Amino acid sequence: MASLRCVVVTPEKTALNREADYISLPMDDGELGVLKGRAPMIGRLGFGTLRLQTAAGPERYYVDGGFAQVEDNVVNILTGKLIPVDLIDNDKAREELNEARTLPSSKLEDMAIKQLAIRKARGKVRASS
Template sequence: MAKLKCVVVTPEKTEIDREVDSLVLPLYDGAMGVLPGRAPLIGRLGFGQLELTDSSSTETYFVDGGFAQVENNVVSILTGRAMPVSDIVYADAEKELAAALQLPANTEEQRQVRDASALRARGQMRISRK
């Protein structure tokens, strides 16, 4: 059976570079599964859960927005941060949400920063409950 190569890159390093049977991307407007042979696509990532599945296990990661490209059975993900879901603590994410909601929102730029911070924290809270 064909495999997908998944490469996840953050500003600091390549976080993941491995072959999987399938994966689920957290696109900005909902999750999307990817199997080998998928037509090419470029998508905007939301703050959410990336699932990597092979024949023996499923690994889950939180990705911090970004972009994904699927082409020739290679899924390239560019994100600000990728971390194992097991590293997320609900209480910490809850504190991050409270702090985000206290950020000033007097200008459009401040609103964008506040909203992105709140979306990130809510994504982590949602994932850590599973």
């Protein structure tokens, strides 16, 4: 029997509710591995790959930022999007990255929008590779 539960909620629905033996989260400052018995925590997610090791095998998803909470062997994730990596077209993700790099950045707010778009696109490229 798996020792963890991973619940992912997007604005539209509960997108994932799975048991897993191991979960790897793409945190804003690096990856975080979660095993049974991990101390409670809350953290900001980055843009990248959520990995689950389940009884049926490994599963990978792109998460579009958000927050993660670990408590009592449950990993709760709030994110804007959850996409199975098999559904991400690597060429399209690279196009998104190139488009993000061409966004204007002369104003401070434009620069913030450009940097966010680049981070998201890089996360998709990494997830689809």
